[in-house]
Amino acid sequence: MEEHDEDPGEASVTSVLSENQEAESGVSTQEVKEDPKKEEVNEEIKEEKDKESEKLIVPQRLINLQRDLSALVTNIQTAADAKESTRRTELEETRRLRLEWLENDARSSKEKFEEISKGWSIDNQKLIAQELQEVLNNQQKLCSALVEDKKKLISDLQQELKVADDRYVKDLRKLAEELDLMIERMEGQINTLTRAYREEVVQMKRVHQQETELMFTKDMTKWEQSRKELLDKELENVMEWKKKVEEYEEKIHNLSLETANKCSSIDMELNARFQDAEKKGQHTKATNLITQLKRSKTDHEANIHKMKMTMMQSRFTSVRKRLKKQMEMLASKNEQLKKRDQDMTEEYKHNIQQFERLKKKTKHIVAAEARKFEEMWLMTEAELKQLVERALVIDSLIYKENFGLSWERPHMAFMEISGPIQPQKQQAVSQSFQTGQALQRKVDASVGPDTKSTDVEMYKDGTEVQSESGAEVEEGELSMEALKKVKELLCDESGFLMEDKLWKLLAPLEKDEQTIVKLCSLLCSLGFERDDMPRLAHFLIKYKHQQAEDVSVESGDFSDKAEEEETNCTPHQTSEPLDPNHVLPALNSFIEQLRSRKSPALQHASFQPVEVRDSSKDEEYWESMGNVISEDKIKLWDDAEISMKDYLEVLTEIAVLVPETQSLEQQNAELRMLLQQSLTSSVDTELQVP
């Protein structure tokens, strides 16, 4: 039974062992396989093989260990087996002996039994009691002996059984001990094996490490060597290459230098050639250009000429056309002008007529105005006189009534005079009338030369226009020649006033034109108007005469003088022109005259009516009228007024009070009436009542 119990343990141990062996074998065989022979021939000489053998020894040791240990464990089992088998043989032997013994015993007891049974049969024959007793006793003895034998046997057997039991127990104990031992050994085996395996592993590791290290170092050295070689080779190669490169570089450098030199020389040659060629080319070009230019110039000139010719022709034709047109235009304009001239003359006539009418009208109006003025004057005068009278009356009243003084009438000369201050005024009016007429005339004169001068100008342009109006014509005739001369004179003398440019411009023109232009510019520069031209001419001419007589007339009414001179000048129309030396002073004086004349002329025109009447006296006249009541009197009046006003206030108060008093009076009266009535009535009532 116990052995069976051992079995699984054993099996497990063996299985473990086999596994271990397998594992071991796996390890060892792997190493072994490289060289199978080495296992048997342990003592090979080579280094590597030494290692191999070293490696191989380890597994061998392990195998031995395993074997020994497993043997140690299984020994117990086999011993137990052996014991069991011996026990069995013993058992069998004892059993056999016992069986024999039992058989012997059974045989002897059988004999005895037979004896006893035989004895019983004898007993039946003998009937004697004593014999029977004897036999019985004998039989009893035999039986008891048999029983005793049996009992002895039983006790022997029982003892044997006991012994066997004890032995069994002992065996059991022993087996248990053995089991324990086996377990112990198994454990020990496991421990030792594990230790061994560990050692082996360590050793293997070490060996492997060593090997790997060795190999590593070897490889490293090899590697290093090969690397070095390679490096050296490479270096050599590199150096060679470098050298070669340098050589080649030098070569290349030289070659490049040579080629550069060559190139430069070729370049220079080429450049020189090129320059030559260029020069030639330029030269040829230049010649070509010149010829071309020449040709083109001639062509151009010819073209220009042609063009000019054509242009001239065209222009000529156009100019002709234009001339024709101009001529036509001129004719038409002349006609127009003629027409206009006629219209103008007609208009002029009409204007003169109108002017005449206006003159009449003005005369009439002036008369009417005068009459009106007189009437107005008288009326206002009468009014004023009445007012004065009233004032005086009031004054007198104040004097007489207020103050109780005697009032005497102040002296009043103007009260006798009625109407405008006649004697002086009449004269002035007439005078003014005359001057107006003179003025009128002068205006006419100024208009005359105006037209004339224009005519002259037109004439000078080359168009002959006949002047019409008789008087003006006379004057025009007068000036025509002289004027021309004067003009020329002026131009010559006052040339310095003109600019040089004008001179140059005028140079190509004809003399007449020159003079005209010069005069224009001159007059412009001097600030003359066109109207002043003939006047100037006259002045210059006259100036000569004045110089000749005596220079007395200076200031005064210029218009009058001009009038006189105008009239005087007419006979001296054709007198020789004045001395050129006097022209400039004459001009100066003329300019001064002109300037002085322009401003007063305007003043005269505006102050005409005031001058006609003497207003200073009028004022005095009216003032005297106003001063009828003197300043003192006015003061007096003011005081009187104030007092009057006070009086008035009192009066008004009184007036207000009057109705009151009246009403009171009335009331009084009524009350009185009532009293009376009541007095009367009261008596009645007193009478009646009682």
Place this chain on the structure above:
Amino acid sequence: METSEAQTSRADRIDMQTTMSKSPSSPGVKLNPAESFSKMRRIIAEDPDWYLNIVPCLSDLCLQSIVSNFEENPMFEVLTPTQKDFVHERLSTSLDLQVTANMVSDGVYWKRCCEQRWDICDLSHYGNSWKRMFFERHMEKIIELFIPDVTQTKTVLDMIPLCKNYVKRLDISQLLPPVKEPQNEEDECGSEFSSDNEYDEPSMDHFDFNILLSKLTNLEELHLMYRVKQCGMNFEWKMFEMTDRDCESLAKALKSCETLKVLRIRESHLEDEKCRLLVKYLLDHPSLRELDFSHNLIGDRGARAVGKLLTRSKLEILNMCDNNIRGPGAKAIAHALCKNSTLVSLNLRLNRLRDEGGEALGKALLDNNTLLHLHLGANEVTGPTAIALSKVLFQNNTLRSINLSCNNLGVLGGKALEEAMSRNTSVTECDIRLTEVDEQSVSYINQAVWNNQSLEQKKHGRESKTK
């Protein structure tokens, strides 16, 4: 900040819960509530189930509900592998096997079940399957604790459909006899005299395997021991033997179980008759490969029957150690060996073959080319057997291991073996301890064996390398 505080507070609460739950189980680690906050936090950090995401996923909740309601509404196959793992981790081990057996696949759940019930769980013995381990051991326990006429057969029958797919091996180390009735005790005196032929007594039959074996469609190994463990002072020889009816029923059951490969009936007082009966039913078994009748009382007749079985089966391993086989039985086995071409291992340790049987076996082995392992330890064989076997070793190069320990081979036998081993290259184990062989020959034989071992290793290595 607030959220973190809230988390910590929540964590504290959880921590409190955990400590509360832990405290009863481990009173040694008692935590007084006044302990510092930091210590509490330390415990949080050590709690492997605690993690920051306090709010569990909906899927986790669903799985949790599946787990909690597994009994009412079992759901497993529809889940994904990760979800299955989740369920495995959390499913209660106290759930009814009816629910879980065919529903929950092999995995952590069964590991938990196993570890909950047994301290030692060597998974390598069960094909690395926790589920198989659980059901095999569960079944074994049911059978071992089965008391005939008391325990309802229904308990076994109910389990069959649940575990038939997972049970491959049944290692039954005890089979309880039925409970004795007081009447029987009274009759004992009378019955003892006339017990030999009275099989009819139902009271002494053990568990009937007929109801079980035919239904375990995956059963491959059956280990039986008709004995009672820890019987103590109630020892009776009857507890350690199988009755004839037991034997018959078992034989029939074995025949019905066609997947069986290994049969072990040890320490069961198996006698010739019972052995013959069993063998009769095991003849022509389609799948039996290993037969183990060790530690029984099989004699020559039983051995003859086994020899017959060898010719009519495909046995590879036969273990008849510690029996009572003598020359005739060995002759019969040897005769069978001559014709057999499947047997690989033969163990006849602790028998009584003697030279008669040994020589017969030696002769038989001359014709056999399949046997690798032979154990003839403690068989009272002597020189002649050694000489016969040495002849075998001369010729035969298939035998790997031979054990002749505890046999009085003698010097002559040793010499013969020594000579034989000098020629042989296949034997890697040769046990000749306690055989009174000459030391020299022992050492020589050992040397030869070692050489053969190394050769074998080399060959093996070469094979492995070529592979």
